Amino acid sequence: MVSRRYSPWALRFTTLTIVLIPVAVGINYIGKLFASALKLPLWLDSIGTVLSGMLAGPWIGAISGAVNNIVFGITADPISFWYLVTSIAIGLVVGYLAFTGWINTFGRAVVLGFVVALVAAVVSTPLNVILWEGTTGNVWGDALYTALMAKGWPVWLASFLDELVVDVPDKLATVVISWLIYRALPKRLVGLFSGRNEVESL
């Protein structure tokens, strides 16, 4: 029996989950900071969005994603505002799949990583085509785009693959890292955010 409380789409808007949103955005930022401090060839800037989806479901995940891009859009990086939809989609997908059992094992988390990468690429491609005629601004992706276009591939497909080669390693690493952190969290905390905790609630 699945009660309403356990549905992935249940609205988990408690004070605790609202406080989780700014923390998620902060984690996104710190992920990016550590990634550049370690000189990793990845952004790893959506760990917080992914974690908030895993902890509190699709709605909080989506809002964390949206707030992330809004805040950076008005403070530091105006282009990030345009990719708001991508962040929302990542939060929704992770939240939904996390609450339907796709983070139970490592193998499933890897699948989730590929799904997130695919969704991110599908959502970002129209933006890339409309705004920049298909390029992403990432050197490796754009090199592939140039090679494919030179062979006469259609813009949409070349642009999708341009985004996908960049997204697959990044989002896969993001989801796997988030999953490893999620597994290591105290069980009490996990129960508190998801509203599955029988004893304590806020």
Add this chain to the structure above:
Amino acid sequence: MRLSLYVPGNSWVHRLDPLTKLIMAVVAVILVFVLPGYWASAALLAVSLGVLASGGVLRRSVPVFLGVSLIAITFFVVQGLVYPGNQHPALTLGPVTFYQEGLLLGLKLSLRLYNILAATLVLILLTNPSDLVESLVRRGVPSRFGYVVVAVLQMIPNMAATTGTIMDAQRSRGMETEGSLWTRMRAFIPLMGPLVTSSLIATEERALALEVRGFSGNRKPTFLHEEVIPPYAWAVRALYLAALILAIAGRWIG
């Protein structure tokens, strides 16, 4: 360390209320897509740069502009080489040929990029983000959303300050932060883990503290500051909206 690039000051742009500056940025971004041709785009860019200059932040915007120059260069290179509409060769460098149509498209896209940047920098460099949030909450945006945005602005500098501590602590325990890609990848988890766990544990305490202060109350909150809208703000708003209507009308007819 601050997240926001906001530069405090007392120019006429600083004194405008945040909503007017939001209107300026939004209208300018829409105009980027509505205005046809290179000259109109260049004129729009000049206006946005003029606003930045009169706000005294032209120099502060240079690093932002330089930061995206690589993207602008990519536009020229990629489109100049492989834009499907390429017909007339413009210049040949060894084995590669750049085409006129693609280079013009690159110019168009670069103008678009810099226009969007310049338009939004009015908001980023000349508007205090928490003032903007307050002004939106005043106009009906949920105050919880306001809390979330302001909390991010306060939290990120604190979290960023602890990153150095965590890095030193893990290094002193023998963690390698340099070396092969795999070594550096592996270092990511011991760095990220403590920060995530501690900040998630802190959320419980913060939620309790907010609850005690009536966070989930349904009363309408009052504001700490009075909102000041200078009289010329209305003229600025009218000017920008008129420009928008004219441009859309012109596009419709033309």
